[in-house]
Amino acid sequence: MxxxxxxxxxxxxxxxxxxxxxxxxxxxxxxxxTDRIPEDIMKKCKExxxxxxxxxxxxxxAGIGMVGKxxxxxxxxxxxxxxxxxxxxxxxIGTVGIVESGTEEQKRKYLPPMAAGDKIGAxxxxxxxxxxxxxxxxxxxxxxGDKYILNGTKHFITNATIAEVFTVMAVTxxxxxxxxxxxxxxxxxxxxxxxxxxxxxxxLKGSQTAEVIFEDCExxxxxxxxRGGEGYTNALKILTNGRAGLAARNLGSMQKLLELSIKYxxxxxxxxxxxxxxxxxxxxxxxxxxxxxxxxxxxxxxxxMVDQKMKVIKEAAMVKYFASEAYCRVADRAVQIFGGMGYMxxxxxxxxxxxxxICRIYEGTSEIQKNIIAAQLLxxxx
Amino acid sequence: xxxxVLMKQTFDTEAKITLDGQGKINRQGVNLIINPYDEFAVEExxxxxxxxxxxxxxVSVGADSVQEALRQALAMGADxxxxxxxxxxxxxxxxxxxxxxxxxxxxxxxxxxxxxRAIDDGSAQVAGxxxxxxxxxxxxxxxxxxIEAGKAVATRDIEGGNEVVEVSLxxxxxxxxxxxxxRYPTMKGIMQAKKKPMEKKNLADLGLSxxxxxxxxxxxEYFLPKPRAAGKILEGEVPEAVAALxxxxxxxxxxx
Ligand SMILES: Cc1cc2nc3c(=O)[nH]c(=O)nc-3n(C[C@H](O)[C@H](O)[C@H](O)COP(=O)(O)OP(=O)(O)OC[C@H]3O[C@@H](n4cnc5c(N)ncnc54)[C@H](O)[C@@H]3O)c2cc1C
Numbered sequence: 001m002x003x004x005x006x007x008x009x010x011x012x013x014x015x016x017x018x019x020x021x022x023x024x025x026x027x028x029x030x031x032x033x034t035d036r037i038p039e040d041i042m043k044k045c046k047e048x049x050x051x052x053x054x055x056x057x058x059x060x061x062a063g064i065g066m067v068g069k070x071x072x073x074x075x076x077x078x079x080x081x082x083x084x085x086x087x088x089x090x091x092x093i094g095t096v097g098i099v100e101s102g103t104e105e106q107k108r109k110y111l112p113p114m115a116a117g118d119k120i121g122a123x124x125x126x127x128x129x130x131x132x133x134x135x136x137x138x139x140x141x142x143x144x145g146d147k148y149i150l151n152g153t154k155h156f157i158t159n160a161t162i163a164e165v166f167t168v169m170a171v172t173x174x175x176x177x178x179x180x181x182x183x184x185x186x187x188x189x190x191x192x193x194x195x196x197x198x199x200x201x202x203x204l205k206g207s208q209t210a211e212v213i214f215e216d217c218e219x220x221x222x223x224x225x226x227r228g229g230e231g232y233t234n235a236l237k238i239l240t241n242g243r244a245g246l247a248a249r250n251l252g253s254m255q256k257l258l259e260l261s262i263k264y265x266x267x268x269x270x271x272x273x274x275x276x277x278x279x280x281x282x283x284x285x286x287x288x289x290x291x292x293x294x295x296x297x298x299x300x301x302x303x304x305m306v307d308q309k310m311k312v313i314k315e316a317a318m319v320k321y322f323a324s325e326a327y328c329r330v331a332d333r334a335v336q337i338f339g340g341m342g343y344m345x346x347x348x349x350x351x352x353x354x355x356x357x358i359c360r361i362y363e364g365t366s367e368i369q370k371n372i373i374a375a376q377l378l379x380x381x382x
Numbered sequence: 383x384x385x386x387v388l389m390k391q392t393f394d395t396e397a398k399i400t401l402d403g404q405g406k407i408n409r410q411g412v413n414l415i416i417n418p419y420d421e422f423a424v425e426e427x428x429x430x431x432x433x434x435x436x437x438x439x440x441v442s443v444g445a446d447s448v449q450e451a452l453r454q455a456l457a458m459g460a461d462x463x464x465x466x467x468x469x470x471x472x473x474x475x476x477x478x479x480x481x482x483x484x485x486x487x488x489x490x491x492x493x494x495x496x497x498x499r500a501i502d503d504g505s506a507q508v509a510g511x512x513x514x515x516x517x518x519x520x521x522x523x524x525x526x527x528x529i530e531a532g533k534a535v536a537t538r539d540i541e542g543g544n545e546v547v548e549v550s551l552x553x554x555x556x557x558x559x560x561x562x563x564x565r566y567p568t569m570k571g572i573m574q575a576k577k578k579p580m581e582k583k584n585l586a587d588l589g590l591s592x593x594x595x596x597x598x599x600x601x602x603e604y605f606l607p608k609p610r611a612a613g614k615i616l617e618g619e620v621p622e623a624v625a626a627l628x629x630x631x632x633x634x635x636x637x638x
Contacts, residue, residue, distance in 0.1 A: 011454055011572050019566050049569035062569035072569075 003300075009068050016075040019048065028080040031206040032351060037086055045087060045117065050076070052115030053091040054099055059111035066241070066306040070248035070299055077252020081355035082206025084249050089158040089207065090114070092242040093363070094121030097167040097183060100241075101226035101234050106185060110165055122163035124154040124186075124212050125235050132368050134169075135178040135232055139214060141170035146221050148172075148184065150214035153196065156362075160210035161198060164188045167238070168214075169231045181231035185223040192217030203354035239363055243316035244302040246363055247323030250356070251299055254292045254327055257334040257352055261285060265337055275337070284333045291326040298322060314376035321369035324359035331356040383436030383529070385427040386486050387460065388496035388509060391444055391451040392417040395501060405604055416451045419497025422557035425564040427495050428459045430529055436492070437461045441485050443468060443478045449580060456575035457567035463580045464489070466588065474597035479511030481595055484588045487516060491552050493534065498523045498556035513554035521547050523558035 005013070024041055031037055045051065053069045055061025062068070069091070076084045095114050098106055098121070113119040130136040139152025150170055157166075166186045173180030186193060196211025226234045262285060265276035275281050298319040305312045331353040335342035342349040360366045393399070394413035402408040416424070427438045440455050440463040442448050452463040466481050486494065494513070499506035506522075513520035525544070526537035529551075536547050539558055549555075567575075585595060614630070616623040631638050 007450070007453060008572050008576055011450070011457060011567065011575075012569055015454075015457075015567050015572070044566065047568065048566050049571075052569065057570070057573065060570075063573060064569070 005071065009064070009071055012064070012068065013071050013075055015048070016050070016072050017078070019044065020075055020078050024083055025079040028083070028348060028351075031080045031082055033205075035082075035205045035208065037083055037206050041083070042086075042117070049115070050087050051090055051117030051120075053087075054095050055111050055115040056099070059107055060115035061111065062115075066244060066303040067300060070244055070303040073245050073248035074252040074255070074299075077249040077254075078256040080206055080351070081249070081253060081358075082204045084252075085204055085207035086120075086159060086162070088245065088249055089123070090117075090121050090163075092245050093123035093238055094159065094163065094165075094167070096242060097123070097225055097234060097238045098165075098185065100237060101183070101230075102185075103222075105222070106225070110185065114165060119165050120159055120163040121165045121167070122157055122159045123238065124157045124160075124166050124168045126154060126156050127152065128155055132365055134235065135181065137169060137171060137181065139168070139170040140174075141172050141182060141184065141219070143172075143221070148219045148221060148224070150184070150186070150192070150217040150219055152214050154212040154214075155196070156199065156209050157212050158209050158362075159207060160195060160212050161208040166212065167225060168212075169235050170214075172228055172231075176229065178232040179229050181235075182228045183225040183231035183234045184219050185225050186214075186217065186219055190217055190219060202357065203351065204358055205351075240313055240316045241306050242363065243320035244299055244306060244312075246359065247295060247299045247319045248303070250323040250327040250359055251292065251295045253352055253356070254288070254295065254330040257330050257349070258285070258288050258292060260349065261288065261334045261337045264341075268339075281337060284337055288330045288333050291330050295319075295323045295326050314373055314380075317364070317369040317372040317376075320364065321366050321373070324356075324366060327356040327359055383430065383434050383492045384490055385430060385436060385438050386489060386491045386494045387420070387423050387427045387438060387440050387455070388482055388486075388494065388512065389420045389424065389440050389442045389451065389455060390417045390497070390500045390502075390508075391415070391442065391448045392500055392502040399606070401604055401606065407604060414447060414451065416454060417497050417500045417502075419499060419501070419557050419559070421455075421497075421564045422559065422561045423495040423497055424455045424458055424460060425562045426527060426557060427493075428565070429562065430493070430527070431459075434529055439464065439489055441482060441489070442466070443473070443481050446582075449582075452580060453572075453575050454567060456578045456580070457572040458565055459571060460578075462578055464583065465580065466583045466585070468595060469584060470592070470595075470597070472597055472601065474599040475505055475507040475511060476599070477595045477597045479508050479515060481585070481588065481590065482508065483512045483515035484590055485583070486512065488588070493529070493551055494518070494554045496554070496556050498558050509554050509556045516554075518552055518554050519549045520554040520556070521549055522556045524555050525558050525560040527555060527561070 049062050052061035057063030076087055098110050114121050125134055127137050141148040141150050168184045168186045169181050171180055172182040192215045194213040196213045198208055198210040265281050266274050268275045302312055302315045302319045334349050335353050338349050341347055391414050394415050397412045400408045431438050438460040440452055440460050443466050448465055464485055466485055496509040510520050521536045524536040524538045528535040533548055533550050536555055538545050616626045
């Protein structure tokens with residue numbers, strides 16, 4: 001077993017950590033207030049190739065595997081999670097579908113500008129009546145000549161306001177249930193594509209979540225992604241392999257919270273001693289560190305399994321579930337260690353606390369992850 | 383245009399310096415970086431290359447660990463690197479400059495860039511010595527460089543203002559803060575750097591003997607600054623406090 005990180009990945013980690021700590025984190029309060037990522041930060045991310053993390057080198061991406069991607073996500077997690085989500089939503093669910101199921105023409109058309117960050121990608125599965133029960137989507141796609149006509153409404157779509165390329169799941173054959181769903185590459189510029197309400201959220205400021213409406217939206221038939229009727233399977237595949245990535249982002253945030261908490265505990269004096277001398281506080285730090293270490297072990301093992309093309313349905317659900325819950329525990333303890341200051345907007349702790357909460361909900365709730373784990377267990381051992 | 387960048391790996395600016403049992407600087411577990419002034423030089427070399435074409439070659443003296451810094455500069459966009467390991471216990475500026483000058487003269491050059499000083503020993507000698515050995519003009523602490531046919535126009539910091547200097551090429555120019563803002567390596571650049579040539583050499587490869595490069599300066603002792611004592615607050619009425627302050631300045635601080 002070899003846990004060493006090679007020279008190239010080490011340099012990537014160092015580069016991204018420097019960038020996040022020195023350029024992004026100092027403006028994280030601006031991201032929070034304005035609900036957008038400053039233009040110069042976006043520009044630098046694009047130049048550094050951070051939008052091409054999932055894309056093979058021949059299409060202009062970084063050409064690193066899942067382990068490499070997770071190592072970088074971990075560093076991106078060390079600041080505003082809204083910032084992390086703008087990149088993570090694009091490089092994760094936003095591009096992976098085209099990378100994994102796209103035809104050569106689709107890849108050559110879409111991936112280079114997406115790798116450069118010139119075109120942002122998004123993923124549109126969820127609908128008002130189809131959240132956890134994703135197969136219950138109602139958006140329809142009807143073939144008309146060399147086009148498909150899409151009608152329906154998607155909601156809670158990450159980065160919808162800045163995205164130009166959407167991976168959209170729609171029903172092509174209602175009689176076949178989940179096997180009657182097909183995925184499409186839909187461009188914002190296609191006739192009949194409309195942006196709906198932009199949600200006001202508890203956190204993740206900087207990454208906007210919005211409604212996407214298709215009104216007789218015309219999608220060329222060559223934009224079917226993968227085979228007809230495999231849209232639901234495609235969606236599950238995209239989500240499955242992405243789970244370690246979301247966990248890696250959580251890992252970075254947890255690590256940052258631990259660093260901030262240790263520093264604060266050593267500086268904050270009560271009863272004439274630093275609060276780090278109280279065992280109750282020490283135990284909180286220890287519990288945070290254990291959650292972090294466990295997440296780390298799981299993230300990189302699952303990422304490695306993805307790179308080995310092993311089946312990871314159960315393990316990916318486990319890491320997504322564990323890391324989301326762990327992040328919420330760690331953020332909660334960080335607020336506790338910071339006391340009243342942990343509740344104040346002057347410090348970033350309360351922001352992490354709010355941002356952590358979404359992780360147990362999106363890309364499959366914790367309950368759904370447990371359903372997946374149990375279903376696999378019953379299958380494997382049944 | 384062939385541009386040589388003289389580059390040193392140094393401790394991270396935030397590294398905590400400690401001494402080991404032998405009174406030497408402890409290198410264990412310290413983060414190493416490209417000397418920040420050398421990073422300006424790398425960036426400037428890349429910008430000149432992007433504008434005028436050519437090649438950027440990095441040259442460094444040091445142990446194998448320096449490869450990491452060189453890879454970083456290759457990832458930024460430099461074309462190749464040469465690392466000379468002097469295999470000596472201690473080196474001084476004479477040693478480093480002698481080795482660098484020999485290595486550089488074998489490579490050929492139109493322009494040589496470096497940082498004006500290294501942030502670790504801060505002696506600010508090496509680039510100037512290399513220029514002297516190679517019989518080249520040197521312009522120190524530049525904050526702007528324009529390249530024109532066969533010459534460079536360099537702006538340098540001087541006390542209270544700037545000086546604009548024209549110098550014929552080849553020349554040695556040393557970078558000062560403000561010259562540019564170094565780019566971050568790109569992820570693609572990092573992957574590509576793996577395939578860029580990095581030559582590793584020793585003194586014999588350069589035709590130098592250990593004697594020819596032997597240091598002329600020997601460090602006698604390293605010691606850390608005394609820890610800062612806690613401040614002292616003088617109590618009492620103003621006239622007495624002032625008297626006590628003057629006494630303390632004379633007798634304790636010995637500044638008047
Ligand atoms: C900020 C944000 C960004 C998002 N980004 C995207 C995006 O980019 N693309 C996209 O397609 N979607 C996105 N979503 C949607 C997200 O994936 C869904 O919100 C999520 O899957 C849960 O669906 P729901 O909100 O409808 O909750 P529901 O499915 O209504 O769930 C409500 C509760 O019931 C529980 N529950 C439901 N079914 C079961 C069950 N079978 N067993 C046990 N418990 C169950 C859930 O766990 C949860 O606790 C985003 C959501 C948010 C909030």
